[in-house]
Amino acid sequence: MELKDKLLMLRKEKNLSQQQLADQLNVSRQSISKWELGESQPDISNIVLLSEIFHVSTDYLLKDEYEEEVKKDNHLTSIMIVATCIIIGGLLFGHVTWKENQEALWLLLGMLIQLIGIAVFEYFVLKSKSERMQDLFISINIWFIPLLPIQYFVEYTKTFSLILSKVNFLFQGSIGGIFYMYFPLIISLSISLIVFLLFRVKKTN
Secondary structure: OOHHHHHHHHHHHOOOOHHHHHHHHOOOHHHHHHHHHOOOOOOHHHHHHHHHHHOOOHHHHHHHHHHHHHHHHHHHHHHHHHHHHHHHHHHHHHHHHHHHHOOHHHHHHHHHHHHHHHHHHHHHHHHHOOHHHHHHHHHHHOOOOOHHHHHHHHHHOHHHHHHHHHOHHHHOHHHHHHHHHOHHHHHHHHHHHHHHHHHHHHHHO
16 A cells, blocks of 8 residues: 555544644645645655654555565666666677678667667656666666767768878877777767766766
8 A cells, every 4th residue: 555545544544634634744735635646745754743643653654655666666677777788789789790791780780779778768767757767777878878879970970081180190100000999989988978977967966
């Protein structure tokens, strides 16, 4: 039984109107109505007062809610693991097949697989409205998603060729050759780091 159902049941057992209960808690009648409809929940101080008014424990009021949250988090965690595996699978598929065939199609197919992974997770997380799991998903997968688009940009766009012609002196010598070999990875990780830091700064503000 959810908290909203318990509150409604206990209030009726006490023969209290919503207004009478609201007066005892020093809140508005609309607050009681929203609690009983599940549109909002009482804060911890009101939970304590409710337990005293109805002569029940706070555990009785909160336990089922907590267990439901745990079940929901466990479900979303499983979905997130599956979605992340799809995203990583898309990354490996796109990179390995592109290395073998050197055709843009394989990078695009890898990106499509990654988009499927993102869509799978977003479908479930939007239904559950869990911002915490959304944040965790973004924090993890921001490191896997940019590589294939960056690789495509490096290999198949005239814009990158133009940039490369301007900074070609950076890739001279053995160190420059190694730098050029891992250039897409360096760009990808740099972008991931910037997005990750911006995301964290935004969440802390």
